[in-house]
Amino acid sequence: MNNEIGSAFLERDTVTVARELLGNYLCRCGTASDSTQRWVITEVEAYDGPEDKACHAHRGKTPRNAVMFGPAGFYYVYLCYGMHWLLNIVTGPVDYPAAVLIRGVGAVRGPGRTTKALGVDKTFDQQPVCKQTGLWLEQSERSLPAEAIQATPRIGIDYAGPIWARKPYRFVID
DNA sequence: TAAGTGATCTCT
DNA sequence: GAGATCACTTAA
Numbered sequence: 001m002n003n004e005i006g007s008a009f010l011e012r013d014t015v016t017v018a019r020e021l022l023g024n025y026l027c028r029c030g031t032a033s034d035s036t037q038r039w040v041i042t043e044v045e046a047y048d049g050p051e052d053k054a055c056h057a058h059r060g061k062t063p064r065n066a067v068m069f070g071p072a073g074f075y076y077v078y079l080c081y082g083m084h085w086l087l088n089i090v091t092g093p094v095d096y097p098a099a100v101l102i103r104g105v106g107a108v109r110g111p112g113r114t115t116k117a118l119g120v121d122k123t124f125d126q127q128p129v130c131k132q133t134g135l136w137l138e139q140s141e142r143s144l145p146a147e148a149i150q151a152t153p154r155i156g157i158d159y160a161g162p163i164w165a166r167k168p169y170r171f172v173i174d
Numbered sequence: 175t176a177a178g179t180g181a182t183c184t185c186t
Numbered sequence: 187g188a189g190a191t192c193a194c195t196t197a198a
Contacts, residue, residue, distance in 0.1 A: 045193070054193070064182060081194050082179025088193085101193060112194050156193050175198080186188080 005137035010129070011072035014091045014098040018046040019151075019171050021089075021137070023144035026105050028118050029134045038138065039118070043104030045154045046169040047088070049096055054160035054167075057097030067126045068097040075135070077115075077125040084112030085121050089129060089137075103155075104172070148174050 005024065010017055025038045047055040056065045056078075067076050068090055076088040076099050088099035103111045105118070115121070120135065127133045151168040158165050 047193075056193080059183090062183070078193090079179095079181055081192060082181070084179095084194050086193060103193085110194070154193075159192085176196105177198105178196090179192105179194105181192100183191080184189090 003139040003141070004131065005129070005139055007071065007073035007129075009137075009139075010089060010091050011093060012091070014048040014100060015046045015169060017089075017091045018044045018100045018169070019149060021100060022149055022171055022173055023142075024140045025138040026102065026118070027131075027136050027138050029131070037118075039105035039108075040140075040173075041102065041105055043102075043109065043172045044170070045101040045103055046098070046171075047101060048098050048169065049092070052098075052160075052167075053164040054154060054157040055097065055099075061097075065097065068099050069095055073129045075124045075127050075129065075133075077120060077122055079122065080112070085115040086111045087115050087118070087120050087124070103170070144173070150174055 021041050021044055026041055028037045050058050057068050061069055067074050071094050072091045074090045080086050087102045090099050092098040105114050108114050108117045130136050150172050152170045153166050154170045
């Protein structure tokens with residue numbers, strides 16, 4: 001069975017992609033073993049374009065966030081607070097900086113703990129979302145009922161001002 | 175509730 | 187080069 005999620009899914013509207021990623025699988029083929037791990041995506045946040053003051057790209061292109069300006073279907077991984085890797089998936093068209101932050105998979109809560117559980121670090125930055133990298137997305141056979149999804153404001157971005165800090169761009173499975 | 179932690183960005 | 191900032195976690 002191959003339900004691999006590709007760029008056709010990811011290059012759509014960022015908020016839509018974030019919401020629809022819930023309930024699908026983030027898959028990891030570890031280097032330590034041959035087994036494949038499949039994690040249900042339970043918590044995500046959308047960072048949508050240059051207008052979004054909470055998005056790292058809202059102040060323009062820099063070496064760190066350049067991958068967000070590229071095509072959908074690539075990882076944007078960066079170090080936060082000196083100790084946590086945060087995993088994002090680039091979405092939307094070329095030259096439109098947007099990404100979806102993976103905040104939680106399975107029973108793991110918190111973006112830093114998620115990357116630790118998956119063994120994700122800087123080496124995945126700017127890598128394509130596909131099986132060859134050892135980290136990819138698979139569609140679930142069953143779609144999630146709409147009432148299982150909760151939308152809330154994003155976490156830890158109060159600096160973005162009331163307008164953007166209050167946008168309901170965080171999605172969690174109830 | 176507070177502090178640890180280091181890359182990145184914005185000034186000099 | 188120096189200083190501020192930060193999409194977090196853990197231990198009290």
